[in-house]
Amino acid sequence: MIEFEDVHKHFGALHVLQGIDLRVAEREVVVIIGPSGSGKSTLIRTVNRMEPIDSGSLVVNGTQVNAKTVDVNRLRRDVGMVFQSFNLFPHLTAAENVMLAPRRVRGLSEKAARERAMELLTKVGIPEKADVHPARLSGGQQQRIAIARALAMDPKIMLFDEPTSALDAEMIREVLDVMRDLAKEGMTMLVVTHEVGFAREASDRVVFMDAGRIIEDSPTAEFFAGAKEERARQFLGKVIKH
Amino acid sequence: MGIIFEFPDLYLFPSGLWVTIQLSVVSLIGSLVIGTVIALFRISPIPPLRWVGTGYVELFRNTPLLVQLFFLFFGAPLLGIRFSDEPLEFNFRAALLGLSLYHAAYVAEVVRGGLLAVDKGQIEAARSLGLSYLGMLRYVQLPQSFRAVVPPLANIFIALVKNTSLATTIGVVELLKAGELIESRTFRTVEAFGSVAVLYLLLTIPMGIGVNWLEKRLRVAR
Ligand SMILES: Nc1ncnc2c1ncn2[C@@H]1O[C@H](COP(=O)(O)OP(=O)(O)O)[C@@H](O)[C@H]1O
Ligand SMILES: [Mg+2]
Numbered sequence: 001m002i003e004f005e006d007v008h009k010h011f012g013a014l015h016v017l018q019g020i021d022l023r024v025a026e027r028e029v030v031v032i033i034g035p036s037g038s039g040k041s042t043l044i045r046t047v048n049r050m051e052p053i054d055s056g057s058l059v060v061n062g063t064q065v066n067a068k069t070v071d072v073n074r075l076r077r078d079v080g081m082v083f084q085s086f087n088l089f090p091h092l093t094a095a096e097n098v099m100l101a102p103r104r105v106r107g108l109s110e111k112a113a114r115e116r117a118m119e120l121l122t123k124v125g126i127p128e129k130a131d132v133h134p135a136r137l138s139g140g141q142q143q144r145i146a147i148a149r150a151l152a153m154d155p156k157i158m159l160f161d162e163p164t165s166a167l168d169a170e171m172i173r174e175v176l177d178v179m180r181d182l183a184k185e186g187m188t189m190l191v192v193t194h195e196v197g198f199a200r201e202a203s204d205r206v207v208f209m210d211a212g213r214i215i216e217d218s219p220t221a222e223f224f225a226g227a228k229e230e231r232a233r234q235f236l237g238k239v240i241k242h
Numbered sequence: 243m244g245i246i247f248e249f250p251d252l253y254l255f256p257s258g259l260w261v262t263i264q265l266s267v268v269s270l271i272g273s274l275v276i277g278t279v280i281a282l283f284r285i286s287p288i289p290p291l292r293w294v295g296t297g298y299v300e301l302f303r304n305t306p307l308l309v310q311l312f313f314l315f316f317g318a319p320l321l322g323i324r325f326s327d328e329p330l331e332f333n334f335r336a337a338l339l340g341l342s343l344y345h346a347a348y349v350a351e352v353v354r355g356g357l358l359a360v361d362k363g364q365i366e367a368a369r370s371l372g373l374s375y376l377g378m379l380r381y382v383q384l385p386q387s388f389r390a391v392v393p394p395l396a397n398i399f400i401a402l403v404k405n406t407s408l409a410t411t412i413g414v415v416e417l418l419k420a421g422e423l424i425e426s427r428t429f430r431t432v433e434a435f436g437s438v439a440v441l442y443l444l445l446t447i448p449m450g451i452g453v454n455w456l457e458k459r460l461r462v463a464r
Contacts, residue, residue, distance in 0.1 A: 048370055077372040087367035091385050101371035104381055146367075153372060 001026045001157060001188050002047060007056035009042060016042045017053070018212035026156075027186040031199040031220075034209035035235060040192045043209065044159045047190065048079040061156060077105065080150030084162040086142040088134040094121065094145045095130040098152045105153065120148035124178050140171025144178055151182075158182065160191040194239050200224055208232040251424050258420025259441055265337060265406040265416060266445070270399050272342030277349025282379065284354045295350065302347035308408055311340040315412040330415070337409035345402045352394045356387030389460045396453035400446050407442075417441055 002024040009017040016039045024030050032040050045051040046058060049065050049072050058065045061078050088097050098117035102108040108116070121127045124144040134142050143163055150158060160179065164172040176198050183189060183202040193199065199206055199220060206223040208216040208231070216229045227233045283295030302310070314336045318325065325335035360383050368378040407418040415423075421438035425431050 050366060050370060073372045073374050076370055079370075081367075081370040083363060083367065085363050087361070087363040089364065089367070089382055089386070100368075100381060101373065104377055105372045149367075149371070 001028070001061060002190065003057070003059045004046075005057040007046065007058055008054050009039075009046065009051065010054055016212050017046070020056070020214060022207065022214060022217065024157075024188060024190055026188055028205070029183045029187075029189040029191065029203045030205045030207060031203040032190065032192045032207045032209060033194060033199070033235065033239070034215075038209045039212045040209055041161050044081075044161055044190050044192055047157070047159055048076045048081060050081075073105070077101075077153045078156045080153065080155035080158045082143070082146055082150050082158065082160045082163045084165050086134070086139070086146045086166070088142050088146055088149070090134050093131050093133055094126070094137070097134070097145060098149045101149070102152050116152060117148070120151055121145070123151075123181075124148045125174070138171060139167045140174045143167065143171075143175045147175075147178055147182075157188045157190070160189065160193065162192050162194070164193065164195055196224075196236070196240055208235065210235075251427050254415075254420035254423055255417075255437065255441065258415060258417040261334070261415060262403070262406050262417040262441075263445070265334070265341060265409060265414070266399075266403045268338050269341035269345065269406070270402060272338065273345035273349050273398075273402065274395075276342060276346035278353050280346060280350035281353035281357060284350065285357055287375070299347045299350055302344050303351075307340070307344045307405055308411065310344055311337065311408060311412050314340045330413070333409075333413040336412055337406070337414045341402060341406060341409070345398055345405075348398045348401075349395065352391050352398065353387065355394075356391035357383055359390055360386045392456055392460065393453060396449065400449055403445050403449070404442065 002022070004020045004022040007017055007020040008015070020043060022030075022043075032043065034040055042051055046053050046065070047060055049070075053066055060075065063070055063075060065075065088094075089100065092100065095114060095117045098120055099108075099110075099113040102113040102116060103110065118127055118130060121130055124147055126141055126144060129137060129141060129145070134145070137145070147163075163179070164175050167175065172195065176195060179189070179191070179198065180202045191198075191203070203220045206216075206218060206220050207214055208223075208227065208229065210231055216223070216227055216232045218228065223232075224236075227236060280295050280298050283291040284299070286292055286295070315333070318336065324332070325339070326332040364382055364386060365378060368382040369375075373381065406416060409416050410419040410422070417438055421434045425434035428434065
């Protein structure tokens with residue numbers, strides 16, 4: 001489903017991705033952890049070409065993401081993305097946020113889009129907030145709506161970039177519950193998170209990144225039983241403590 | 243004021259006012275449309291469009307409006323451009339075009355500022371959903387910049403209403419010209435130009451009030 005082969009990326013002089021090799025199969029859930037600045041966000045942002053790569057090969061859903069002929073908007077329909085800062089559209093209600101892409105990209109009628117939006121808002125547990133603007137919602141509610149919005153295009157892959165880092169403890173759980181359900185349904189997911197509990201229960205593999213490289217890539221159980229790499233063990237120790 | 247009402251030329255005031263209103267409304271719409279397009283050029287990912295946008299703004303902001311009006315009025319016919327065969331209509335259209343082009347440069351800067359003030363995360367979220375660049379502009383970036391641009395745009399449009407008086411120099415019989423004609427026939431200088439000033443206030447003050455109301459409504463809507 002997602003295949004990185006020797007992928008490199010620079011921001012000017014900064015070598016952010018230094019030869020990434022990573023495969024994510026259909027229905028697989030892969031968690032990426034690693035210190036801040038190690039390139040985790042950049043890595044998942046290459047999957048829907050929010051960040052272009054400099055060299056190597058990246059195939060998503062059977063298409064070379066960085067080929068010149070690729071219709072990037074087409075590609076992005078199949079890849080949902082959830083951000084740390086939610087990024088809900090403040091001028092639209094919750095339902096309108098979810099309806100925007102189905103209506104304007106897929107050309108669904110207002111009625112059909114509304115029905116689908118209500119289904120998704122029910123799925124994330126807040127159908128009663130359909131007609132409320134984001135500013136009047138809690139962070140947890142906003143992030144759940146952002147997940148519903150990303151799901152509205154029926155993506156085959158979901159990318160999560162630290163979806164709970166901006167949330168208070170009591171809201172983290174409601175967001176993780178939604179993500180856990182998605183994982184159970186067989187969604188292919190690439191998740192940057194430091195929520196060890198989520199990784200342990202919901203992921204198939206854990207990838208540890210440091211300084212633009214993948215240092216360790218292990219099945220979840222093995223990773224938590226004892227990471228092979230010293231750096232990964234140290235980092236895990238820090239994350240679990242606090 | 244008393245005696246002035248006895249003069250038959252008084253109809254010039256309402257007809258001049260009407261011309262001023264027409265000039266204002268049409269150039270307001272014209273400058274809004276042109277200015278928005280120039281703003282989109284200025285933030286475009288395509289460099290040549292950006293150069294065109296920047297060139298436009300620099301050219302029209304850094305030359306006097308009066309010079310632009312004279313250029314259109316005297317220069318256009320020499321360049322083979324005829325706005326109309328009917329002289330009064332020619333003057334009127336030259337003024338409309340000049341006022342629109344000039345104020346569009348200011349509108350462009352305000353709209354550009356509003357567009358750039360939209361959070362980058364909004365643009366990313368829209369693009370990640372598969373919206374094209376233009377779709378993102380239409381449904382996310384432009385509507386979100388709206389709130390921020392209303393007050394500065396209102397200031398530009400109030401200036402525009404006042405600047406329509408320059409059209410008098412290229413033979414448009416608008417409000418100021420009406421005042422001049424009445425003054426020259428009645429010699430009631432104070433009354434004539436005082437009335438002109440009051441009539442401009444009747445246009446500009448409600449605009450200010452309208453904008454305050456709109457600003458408040460927009461704040462509540464969020
Ligand atoms: N658009 C950008 N331009 C320049 N440098 C960037 C950009 N985005 C990220 N970086 C830099 O790239 C490095 C990796 O960033 P990021 O992928 O966000 O790391 P992480 O998500 O692991 O914290 C950091 O040093 C960051 O400052
Ligand atoms: Mg990050």
